Amino acid sequence: MKTVLEFRNVSAGYHSVPVIRNLDLTVTEGQMVGILGPNGAGKTTFLRCITGLCSPMTGIVSIFGSDVTRLPAAERARLIAVVPQELEIPASFTVQEIVMIGRTASLNRWSQPSLCDVKIVERAMVYTDVADIKHRPVTELSGGEKQRVIVAMALAQEPRMILMDEATSHLDMNHRLEIMQIIERLNIEKGVSVIMVSHDLNLTAEFCQRIILMDRGKIAADGKPSEVLTENILSTIYNCNVRVQKNQANGSVCVLPAPRLTSAHSGRGITVHVVAGGGCGEEILRRLNLADYTITSGVLNKGDSDAEVAGVLGIPTVLEKPFSPVSRDILDKALVMAESADIIVVCAVPFGPGNAGNLELAEQALAKGKQVFLIDGISQRDYTYNREATTRAQKLLQNGARVFQNIPELLKALPTSA
Amino acid sequence: MFKRNHIVIYFLVAVPIILLLCIMTGSTGFGIPDTGTETGRSILYLRLYRVFTGFVVGAALSCAGAVLQALLRNPLAEPYVIGVSSGAGLGATLAIASGLSAISSATLPFSAFVFAIATLVIVYGLANTAGRISIYGLVLSGVIVSSICSSLLMSIVALSQSHEIQSIMWWLLGNLEVSSRPLFIVSSVLILVGSCGIWLMAPELNALSLGREMAHHVGVRTKLSIAIGLILATLITAAAVSISGLIGFVGLVVPHTVRTITGPDHRRLIPVTAITGGLFLALCDAVARIALAPRELPVGVVTALIGGPFFITILRGRRKQGWIE
Numbered sequence: 001m002k003t004v005l006e007f008r009n010v011s012a013g014y015h016s017v018p019v020i021r022n023l024d025l026t027v028t029e030g031q032m033v034g035i036l037g038p039n040g041a042g043k044t045t046f047l048r049c050i051t052g053l054c055s056p057m058t059g060i061v062s063i064f065g066s067d068v069t070r071l072p073a074a075e076r077a078r079l080i081a082v083v084p085q086e087l088e089i090p091a092s093f094t095v096q097e098i099v100m101i102g103r104t105a106s107l108n109r110w111s112q113p114s115l116c117d118v119k120i121v122e123r124a125m126v127y128t129d130v131a132d133i134k135h136r137p138v139t140e141l142s143g144g145e146k147q148r149v150i151v152a153m154a155l156a157q158e159p160r161m162i163l164m165d166e167a168t169s170h171l172d173m174n175h176r177l178e179i180m181q182i183i184e185r186l187n188i189e190k191g192v193s194v195i196m197v198s199h200d201l202n203l204t205a206e207f208c209q210r211i212i213l214m215d216r217g218k219i220a221a222d223g224k225p226s227e228v229l230t231e232n233i234l235s236t237i238y239n240c241n242v243r244v245q246k247n248q249a250n251g252s253v254c255v256l257p258a259p260r261l262t263s264a265h266s267g268r269g270i271t272v273h274v275v276a277g278g279g280c281g282e283e284i285l286r287r288l289n290l291a292d293y294t295i296t297s298g299v300l301n302k303g304d305s306d307a308e309v310a311g312v313l314g315i316p317t318v319l320e321k322p323f324s325p326v327s328r329d330i331l332d333k334a335l336v337m338a339e340s341a342d343i344i345v346v347c348a349v350p351f352g353p354g355n356a357g358n359l360e361l362a363e364q365a366l367a368k369g370k371q372v373f374l375i376d377g378i379s380q381r382d383y384t385y386n387r388e389a390t391t392r393a394q395k396l397l398q399n400g401a402r403v404f405q406n407i408p409e410l411l412k413a414l415p416t417s418a
Numbered sequence: 419m420f421k422r423n424h425i426v427i428y429f430l431v432a433v434p435i436i437l438l439l440c441i442m443t444g445s446t447g448f449g450i451p452d453t454g455t456e457t458g459r460s461i462l463y464l465r466l467y468r469v470f471t472g473f474v475v476g477a478a479l480s481c482a483g484a485v486l487q488a489l490l491r492n493p494l495a496e497p498y499v500i501g502v503s504s505g506a507g508l509g510a511t512l513a514i515a516s517g518l519s520a521i522s523s524a525t526l527p528f529s530a531f532v533f534a535i536a537t538l539v540i541v542y543g544l545a546n547t548a549g550r551i552s553i554y555g556l557v558l559s560g561v562i563v564s565s566i567c568s569s570l571l572m573s574i575v576a577l578s579q580s581h582e583i584q585s586i587m588w589w590l591l592g593n594l595e596v597s598s599r600p601l602f603i604v605s606s607v608l609i610l611v612g613s614c615g616i617w618l619m620a621p622e623l624n625a626l627s628l629g630r631e632m633a634h635h636v637g638v639r640t641k642l643s644i645a646i647g648l649i650l651a652t653l654i655t656a657a658a659v660s661i662s663g664l665i666g667f668v669g670l671v672v673p674h675t676v677r678t679i680t681g682p683d684h685r686r687l688i689p690v691t692a693i694t695g696g697l698f699l700a701l702c703d704a705v706a707r708i709a710l711a712p713r714e715l716p717v718g719v720v721t722a723l724i725g726g727p728f729f730i731t732i733l734r735g736r737r738k739q740g741w742i743e
Contacts, residue, residue: 077637
């Protein structure tokens with residue numbers, strides 16, 4: 001098989017900072033290759049190296065045996081065409097005029113487009129099913145139609161390789177498949193090699209025989225979809241949990257992001273009461289909520305930013321009037337609420353005479369043998385008479401409360417439902 | 419397609435009629451001057467000359483506008499708006515004031531061209547932030563550079579001999595009365611060559627209106643094409659300014675109007691724009707001659723009065739459409 005694309009020890013990037021590093025790769029004729037990888041992995045730079053928009057700092061990119069940077073522009077346009085994610089078409093070109101732009105490299109500037117050019121344009125429009133709208137202005141078309149016109153423009157170049165740069169990512173399911181089927185047909189019928197960059201793992205797995213997974217400028221995995229798209233490889237590269245299933249209908253692989261299914265931090269069924277205030281608890285409330293803990297909170301002053309976050313997340317909260325000290329009967333309400341919690345967490349809230357009563361919640365829980373977590377450094381946030389809060393905190397620690405430094409540490413220490 | 423061909427036929431019929439109308443109007447009265455008398459013949463000669471000048475200058479400015487709009491991907495780009503005309507004006511005034519223009523009729527357009535290119539480079543550089551050129555940035559830097567050029571120009575006028583002031587001021591406002599025939603011929607040849615060059619670039623201009631990257635992908639040597647296009651546009655602007663002084667907004671009004679009729683394909687757009695621009699300026703000049711007859715208005719006043727509101731309309735409309743990044 002003939003080599004259509006070769007990267008030999010290529011490093012490339014912008015402002016002398018390499019985005020892709022020491023890349024080696026060959027693609028043979030007729031292959032349909034999917035390039036996947038997280039944002040910033042270097043996929044776009046990789047494509048720009050192939051089209052010659054980005055010159056490698058070291059190494060050589062060759063297409064069909066010749067160095068891209070030395071290839072004349074017109075010659076290059078006859079070998080590779082690009083379908084971008086979206087093309088801004090400023091003026092009201094008609095469909096036919098846009099597709100004709102694909103012929104730019106072979107147009108004779110001294111005469112009308114030749115019969116041959118017109119025929120090629122006609123054929124490209126038939127192939128992509130835009131022939132019946134060829135006199136319509138492109139600005140009036142829907143997203144799916146517009147993308148088909150751009151594919152037609154690429155086809156009019158009669159390229160031997162097509163690069164797709166997230167060409168279907170802003171289309172709906174139906175139009176996404178439509179574009180992919182046109183490309184697949186072209187690949188099968190005319191042997192055009194295809195390289196597609198995408199974020200859609202499943203679409204790529206379905207249409208490509210080969211997948212290259214990029215990560216931080218290097219190739220992390222290269223092979224058949226079933227070899228590359230494994231739970232192990234994907235979870236390390238994308239840094240999140242996924243579940244890979246075999247698609248029963250067509251035998252391809254199907255990847256599902258699965259944040260809850262395998263999460264190490266599922267707190268389902270565990271109730272945590274959070275003592276916060278002044279915004280120190282926002283992040284803790286949010287993270288606990290994400291990890292599926294049942295949360296209660298209080299006592300907070302109405303209008304406090306923690307109280308607002310709790311309200312938005314639907315967390316039951318005992319509230320005191322704005323800017324007022326916590327009164328006895330409100331604190332009693334909170335004590336009742338905290339009684340049904342399994343764990344008490346005390347955030348980095350500054351304690352003064354007004355809210356020191358909240359520590360009673362922790363004391364009550366400890367007395368009943370429940371776990372209590374305090375964030376470190378309470379003495380620096382103590383504005384009570386005779387440093388009452390510090391003394392009470394020290395007593396809590398003596399009785400078995402635990403200290404944590406930051407949120408990840410807290411999450412690690414909290415019990416899980418699994 | 420069929421409909422567009424129809425319009426072209428109407429258009430070809432309209433051209434001689436409009437030109438004839440322009441020849442028939444003048445501050446001395448409406449109608450073809452009596453060619454039997456010496457005075458009549460010279461009036462006819464003057465009018466013919468003037469209509470022809472208007473046609474050439476209008477064609478040049480419109481072509482330049484169409485090219486700048488495509489290359490800069492900016493609907494508001496126009497030689498006057500982005501300051502190229504003022505730069506050319508400064509160059510031309512310097513050539514007149516320093517006496518260089520007396521040496522050869524080519525020095526005036528040459529000096530105008532050099533200054534116009536320099537202005538373009540400065541405006542482009544000012545509007546360019548990290549490789550992106552914003553639509554407003556270009557217009558703003560054009561206004562700034564243009565007013566600096568105007569101030570320099572005014573100071574030259576203030577320092578020059580008293581009898582020159584009237585003529586330079588008149589010329590600055592845009593005037594189609596040509597003082598030197600060799601200058602007119604040199605400039606016309608430059609405009610003809612430049613406009614034809616631009617027409618030959620139509621495939622590249624079409625591709626470049628889709629953005630620099632897409633043009634690169636379909637096989638355009640983008641840097642080279644943009645440089646040649648900008649140089650040609652500046653050249654014909656400088657030549658037009660050498661003949662007629664500063665005439666604004668022709669390059670804005672005409673290409674946009676023509677685009678709504680022919681569509682944006684530059685293979686059609688460029689020639690139709692050139693002819694329409696020529697007609698437009700000849701007509702504006704006819705209006706300038708008869709509006710306050712027997713006194714004459716500078717033609718630049720008429721085009722600005724038409725072009726100003728047009729500019730605002732485009733600015734408001736295009737902002738909604740999102741023409742540009």
